[in-house]
Amino acid sequence: MDHFLYRDGALHAEDVPVAEIAASVGTPFYLYSTATLVRHFRLFDEALDWGPHLVCYAMKAASNQAILKTLAAEGAGMDVVSGGEYRRARAAGVPGERIVFSGVGKTRDEVRLALEGGIRQFNVESEPEMQVISEIAGAMGVTVPITIRVNPDVDARTHAKISTGKSENKFGIPISRAKEVYAEAAALPGLKVIGIDVHIGSQLTELEPFELAYRKVAELTEMLRAEGHEISRLDLGGGLGIPYTPSNVAPPLPTDFGAMIQRTVGHLGCEVEIEPGRLIVGNAGILVSRVIYVKQGEDRQFLILDGAMNDLIRPAMYDAYHDIVPVVQAEPGAEKVPYDVVGPVCESGDTFAKGRMLPPLKADDLIAFRSAGAYGAVMSSEYNSRPLIPEVLVHGDQFAVIRPRPSFDEMINRDTIPEWL
Known part of the structure; x- marks a missing residue:
């Protein structure tokens, strides 16, 4: 569910007409709903009410500070994968005690930053990283909690580029080597081993891969406790998918996810952490764009927008589907026509959809890409010297620009010309 609905034929974000925002900030722009963000977070939080837990929002999905503050006010922790995300x-x-630091390539500077600013735990991904954290923590005279990320070799059945739990993926240590790696960690100064971390991928639309991985984690917990390790926390990652495509089969709900977690690891008495990102913010955001031209090709019509692949890269990068809707609702019974929906960037890859059936549209009409809140703004760029587009947050009948569109001068003046030129 989201809070982008038609009222009297006009698409609204909560209580604000989308066209009103477009007239104020210009197009294209990202638009987020506070009510949707809060609702989705609470669904996860309530799904784990059966035991001690922390829902750590995966910031890589959308990292605007207004989104972070909205979720933090609800009690969310944060899952970060870079020094920049930690600073955000x-x-x-x-607070540092609600931040979990994940990622395979933590630098020495990032480790120091987190140790100085406070950290709930490092999710360690390799033995060299573990040794570096130990060295830096020892030099600073502190002890830092860590979990070790294990790779359970489970097929997440998702897109190859966002699968992270198979043996050929770069993430974590093989679960078969966990016993020796945990023993090594326990012997290193400055480290306090507190748990296990696992994350098998993103946009999973069924629970079975999660359950396979979590049952392996439960077995590993028992084995490590028998070896004398104090395993009190399980970081079970995120990855639950959202319904991008029209389908009669919806992905599992957070309530189903929480019940499965209780069924597989609840008996262990551990504090549970999960790291949802997409399901919290994905349907909480749309991308609003304007039609520049309707172009007749040899055998098709092109809907040319002012939004482009640099604004929303997912269709070009993952062949991802986004539902596209007009901001002004079509008349009842209006016959749909096929369009290739494209942007103005000089690449054929700048294509959002081919043969998409839409109501008849014309130049200057507004359209919205649904389910664009996750991996939209954060993956955007200034390719073709196109400024980053604004982000806007709605709260009831109010809206605010939470990232302004830079001027062309601001964008260009970031370049520095050497003296010899």
Whole structure:
């Protein structure tokens, strides 16, 4: 469910007409709903009410500070994968003890940053990283909690580029080597081994891969406890998918996910962490764009928008589907026509959809890409010297620009010309 609905034929974000925002900020722009963000977070939080837990929002999905502050006010922790994300979380007022630091390539500077600013735990992905954290923590005279990410070799049955739990993926240590790696960690100064971390991928639309992985984690917990390790926390990652495509089969709900977690690891008495990103913010955001031209090709019509692949890269990068709707609702019974929906970037890859059936549209009409809140703004770029587009947050009958569109001068003046030129 989201809060982007038609009222009297006009698409609204909560209580604000989308066309009103477009007239104020210009197109294209990202638009988020506070009510949807809060509702989705609460669904996850309530799904784990059966035991001690923390829902750590995966910031890589959308990292605007206004989104972070909205979720932090609900009690969310944050899952960060870079020093920049850590700084964003802290700038948004999230305390260090609610920040989990994941990622395979933590630098020495990032480790120091987190140790100085406070950290709930590092999710360690390799033995060299573990040794670096130990060295830096020892030099600073501190002890840092860690979990070790294990790779359970489970097929997440998702897109190859967002699968992370198979043996050929770069993430974590093979679960078969967990016993020796945990023993090594326990012997290193400055580290306190507190748990296990696992994450098998993103946009999973069934629970079976999660359950296979979590049952392996449960077995590993028992084995490590028998070896004398204090395993008190399980970081079970995220990855639950959202319904991008029209389908009669919806992905599992957070309630189903929480019940499955209780069924597989609830008996262990561990604190549970999960790291949802897409399901919290994906349907909480849309991309609004304007039709520049309707172009007749040899055998098709092109709907040319002012939004482009640099604004929303998912269709070009993942062949991803986004539902596209007009901001002004079509008349009842209006016959749909096929369009290739494209942007103005000089690449054939700048294509959002082919043969998409839409109501008849014309130049200057507004359209919206649904389910664009996750991996939209955060993956955008200034390719073709196109400025980053605004982000806007709605709260009831109010809206605010939470990232302004830079001017062309601001964009160009970031370049520095050497003296010899």
